[in-house]
Amino acid sequence: MSDTLDNLSYYNKYAEHFFETTYLLQIDDLYEPFLSYLPPKSLILDLGCGSGRDTLAFKNKGYQVEALDYSIELVKKATQLTGLNVKHESFYNLTTTTKYDGIWACASLLHCKRDQLIDVITRIHLALKPNGICYMSFKYGDKDREQNGRSFTDLNEEQAHSLLKDINHLLVLKQWITLDQRPDHDEKWLNILFKRVP
Template sequence: MKTIDYYNQYADQFLQATLYVDMESLYQPFLAKLPDSARILDLGCGSGRDTLAFKNKGYQVDATDYSEVLVERATQLTGVPVKQQSFYELDMHDVYDGVWACASLLHCDRNRLPDVLKRIHSALRCGGICYMSFKYGTTDREKDGRAFTDLDEHQAKLLLDQLDGVAVLKQWITVDKRPDRKEEWLNVLWKKHA
């Protein structure tokens, strides 16, 4: 089973597990760096939880996901026309004040992460902010039919060093917000310089 098949097949279980998680403590450092009328891309939006939260806070939000079923569910939930697209296909230039990649790039092949980060960098306006999160670790692994690329601080630095004019604003480790999980996450907030 490929990762995309997992999300199409188990979309409703995934929604139940993620939709009601309180993400406010992760939104705050990201939103604090954005202008009031910021345009945000929710890259790999999953259930649409974060898209809806940003929309309700008054931001302009675009959202993408690669899973056909999650695109339908997220569009219904948010009223935002979610685009079915892989992060490998992101092709925008100087459009977004913020890119939110929460627990999505962890499904990116490690050898393709530099290219995807370049695409995010390109999609950001000068001074734009990206939030991304990965399960904490150093391995590539498969679990329940999904492929994961884990990242630690050193690996994140090596990736971001490949981009021109990027500053890491904050990097921190959190424990999974879901009540039945104890996994650690690496959170990275970085800025594209003018």
Template sequence: MTTDDYYNQHANEFISTTFAVEMERLYEPFLTNLSENARILDVGCGSGRDTLAFKRLGYQVEAIDSSEELVKHASALTGIKVRHQSFYDLEEDAVYDGIWACASLLHCERPRLFEVVLKLIQALKPNGVLYMSFKYGNQDREHNGRMFTDLNETQAEALLQQYPDIALLQQWLSIDQRPERSEKWLNLLWKKHG
């Protein structure tokens, strides 16, 4: 089973456990770095929860996900035509003011993480901001048919150092907000130089 197969087969279960999670504390550092009406790309949008929140706040939002079932659900929920696309296939240049990659790049193969993050950086306008979150740790692992690339501070710093036109705005740990979950998450907020 691939990660996409997992989300296609378990879409309803995934949506039911993630949709109601309180996200405002994570949105705030990202959105305070964006102007009104900024253009945002939600990478790996899942249920469409964050896409809908940003749309309701007046931002221009686009979204992608590599699971066909989640794309259908997110499109219906948000009224936005979510693109069935993997972050591996992103090829845009200087289009977005902000890119939101919440709990999505943790499914990127570690050997391709540099390449994928570079694609996100290239898709950002000058002064654009990139938010990413990873499960906290240093392993590559498989769980319930999904592949995970965990990240810790040392690995995040090593990744950041590979991009000369990027600055760290903020980095922090948070605790999973889902009931009966206590996993730690590493949150990264980067800015592209003007």
């Protein structure tokens, strides 16, 4: 779990910088495909909410929102930003079943160990209601790597297919590549939208 602890140490140490560089980013083009499947006032879980940017956006759009993050410093930031009681919890420990209409995992599972991705995605799948929707995003690539004190699990289309194909009652709705919205980043992202089919 050393890479998990390294990531945690990074986000606790640089919470202020991370918050300031992410909370104002406009990513409505990512919200739209996800929210198009959700009825008004649906219950959404922001899994690994970071700054709380997306939690606040969903709240302001009239959805019910729960949020969690494993960095206690980011939990404090997100709680302050959103006015919600953000949970201090890891996605590795998600045990809720059949609760959420939607789960939003934007740039959070990229810190999940590759050999535990199938377990975490299965937990997400089980936490969705039938016909529930999940959005998740990864930096585009095919390697496990370290950069600036953090570990990343990159994903490409073939790896995503291999990862998701054996989960029963999971239907991939859309998979697409986008460019990083931050002005000082030129990375590509793999975005995945899937549904828990009854």
